[in-house]
Amino acid sequence: MQQSPHSSPQSHSISASVSDSAAQLSNLQQTYTSIPRVRPQTPLLDSITAPTDLNALTSAQLITLADELRLFLLYSAGQSGGHFGANLGVVELTIALHYLLDTPNDQIVWDVGHQAYAHKVLTGRREQLGTIRSKDGLTAFPERAESVYDTFGVGHSSTSISAGLGMSLALRYQGRAQTVACIIGDGAMTGGMAFEAMNDAVQQDADLLVILNDNDMSISCSIGGFSRHLAMLWESGYQVDISETGKPILCQRPDMQTFDRRKRHKEMRDVPQLEDNVFKAIGFTYFGPFDGHNIPELLRVLSLAKQVKGPVLVHIYTTKGKGFAPAELDPVGYHAISKLPVEIKNETQSKAVEKSQPNIETTLKYSEVFGQFLCDKAAKDDKLLAITPAMEEGSGMIDFAFQFPERFFDVAIAEQHAVTLAAGMATQGVKPIVAIYSTFLQRGYDQLIHDVALQNLDVMFAIDRAGLVGEDGATHAGVFDLAFLRCVPNMLIAAPKDENECYHLLNTCYEYQGCTAVRYPRGTGTGAVIEQPAHTYKIGEAVVESVLGNDAASKKLVLLAFGTMVATAQQAAERLISDEALSCQVHVVNMRWVKPLDSALLETLLAQGMTHIATLEEHMIMGGAGSAVNEYLLNESAAFKHNRPAIRNIGIPDSFIAHGSQAEQMADCGLDVNGVVTQLQQLLS
Incomplete structure (x- = not known):
């Protein structure tokens, strides 16, 4: 030296x-x-x-x-x-x-x-x-x-x-x-x-x-x-x-x-x-x-x-x-x-703090939902094997590792190996699940393409920390996975709106024979209760969550929301129809699947005379779920070419988002309710 x-x-x-x-x-x-x-x-x-x-x-x-x-x-x-x-x-x-x-x-x-x-x-x-x-x-x-x-x-x-x-x-x-x-x-x-x-x-x-x-x-x-x-x-x-x-x-x-x-x-x-x-x-x-x-x-x-x-x-x-x-x-x-909790100095202050805190005792983290699914499914299916690249705790796998140690594989910080290991397992008649953060799956992308998807092997990816992750900042943001996954043949991609849907989409993708991915965010969900027993959804089928406003309105807006943005879309829709000056009807759609898209529902909505379309996703706009919708409408939909409704893609702009709380990051990107409403008002005007 x-x-x-x-x-x-x-x-x-x-x-x-x-x-x-x-x-x-x-x-x-x-x-x-x-x-x-x-x-x-x-x-x-x-x-x-x-x-x-x-x-x-x-x-x-x-x-x-x-x-x-x-x-x-x-x-x-x-x-x-x-x-x-x-x-x-x-x-x-x-x-x-x-x-x-x-x-x-x-x-x-x-x-x-x-x-x-x-x-x-x-x-x-x-x-x-x-x-x-x-x-x-x-x-x-x-x-x-x-x-x-x-x-x-x-x-x-x-x-x-x-x-x-x-x-x-x-x-x-x-x-x-x-x-x-x-x-x-x-x-x-x-x-x-x-x-x-x-x-x-x-x-x-x-x-x-x-x-x-x-x-x-x-x-x-x-x-x-x-x-x-x-x-x-x-x-x-x-x-x-x-x-x-x-x-x-x-x-x-x-x-x-x-x-x-x-x-x-x-x-x-x-x-x-x-x-x-x-x-x-x-x-x-x-x-x-x-x-x-x-x-x-x-x-x-x-x-x-x-x-x-x-x-x-x-x-x-x-x-x-x-x-x-x-x-x-x-x-x-x-x-x-985490930060130290606020010190409570007197009874009045104690009651005020308690009143201001949301009750999250029964609200599960998405990683806990995944952990619950793993244990439940493994108890019924002995073909299930689970892999993590050194993220046992973060991915919610502690209980699974304890209950099924012979079926749990922590491969250390080796994401590329984790993906190809799963591919090798899948050739032998078992069902491997790779539990990995979105930002770390980027490191195993070559293996995902060549070792899993190209051979159409039966591997499921449980992608945690998808979307903005708050204080860890740009290095850990999971905002590129939809873009790099949906362009890969043989891949299915699901985006749940809440804990219950996450549980059943995990089950749906597990039961599917082929390459699948379920992406879900960091932190807690909306408080949705998980229904039992586990069931499967129809692959590629979206759900119309609500139709708000007067059917006779001159403007008909459809909000195609993916994953976490469904709740935001619902709140934004309620705000829009309360604005009498806009005179619009709003359809809120939980797309549920990024690939394949529910093209049949898109055609139905176009046939109903939609004048405006907005896509909402917690992902980069460029190459994301909204881009998938655009591609379908421009390349395959005759109804779209005839009606030509106005379109806006709402998501993360073409920049790395600096650290802050998740709420602050969402606001900076215009993905909080206020930001979404503003963008929709611009679209409708």
Whole structure:
């Protein structure tokens, strides 16, 4: 690794071995048991306005800074909500990196971005952190437009090594000696893209520093052979240390107090599993595992590792939720948190707050509807198998995994593999269901086309987080799936309006022999009760929800609503007919299916003299469900060519929608009731 032009005052005096005093210093870190509601006193942290301010601090002060930073992150998360455990786990690493590197001249590339909050604080955004994930506030992930210290925009996993390699090669081409450091978690490392990048880094003999943050977690617990390999490296009791000259030295880990220190140094052949680790086999220079919460140790190791030429991997182990006792005990539950609830100070205030809160106790999340369907169907059909790419909790599969463990397959962060795995299963007479977020299905698109649809295999996709997702912003928005799915032959696509319809559309697509997808949104539904037993709908059949207004009205408007927009369409229709100046009749149609469309109903409506048509969808306008309606009307409908009703497609405009609450995002796109009414009034006028 090429040495950065920058060298902090302390970097030259960092000891080559972990001293007893340094080990004691690392034990001074605090553990907290509650999230503060009042801004804590953080005098040392408050003095840091840019990473260069770290240069004047001693090791002891850096440890104090870590305590203050962790406490500040706890307070900030309580105010804004957001990703939690991973950020607490990388406090010491973030401090060490910004202490040793000359950022933004040197490049720090974060993977996913779940762990970048401490980075944001140390790079001049401390007092803005409370705005994170809020409209017009800081983004949930690193974003190049937000700060020069955010070198690469992230949100999806396993991209950091590829991006960092690209930076390193471009810098080398231009003759610029800058360090590129990529931080990737053990969960993200299971993504095939990470291994593709490591393979190429060796091929290119690139100067690249990869830091593997191993906390045995992604969002859920890490699984599979790679996780077991990392565990083996840890359980050996040894580490590949780094000498002053940058050479690997096998020695006993300092935390293994039961071992004789005289036996600390060993020949590599005595512990073959460390020599034979996967990173060294690929061609990386490997050092580790090291304690990722020991600041003096991190400073020593990283200051030497960044000077080693070629691709280098430093393996550190951390605790997700470090320093907050409840999160250390429950890292899955504390992966992300919501804002702290409002404190109730008196009985009057308590009653007012209670009255203002909607009763959502009986309202299911769509992921819970899917989880209920899985368990119900699996109890009756032993051919059902379910696959998820590391989203067991988020996709509502916890109960299914517990009840049917032999039929549950968590393949880690490997979306491409998940899709082709399902294709292979389907060739053997079983029915696989791939539970996946819309934004992550994008990563398995080639496999969906070539491995599933082209062979017309019996695979069902349960697509969660379809539409706008609120605070996670553009990186996680599921607003492209209709466009990229409906152009694929053999695909059926369903869009339920509520929980009950979601349950039965899942059942309908499961019973269908072929490639199907059911897309549903993040969060809770409308409160619709799920009818039992499960039944099937007719493929491609829409439903007229209501006809409002006078049949003699001069203007007849049909609202073709898809999925979540059915309820909005109904409210907009009621507002329109109350406007006497418009004199219109409104038909509200729950289209239910994006592919195939109910062309028979469209022809019936045209025959009834519709003068205006509007499509409504929580998806990009370009290429979406409205485009499908346009294509049918223009290319196949003789009645449309004869009558020529006016058409408007209502959906998400041709732009990436910034983070904010889902309600704010919908309003920004004109997809709330007010926005839809305004657009319909323009159409009718």
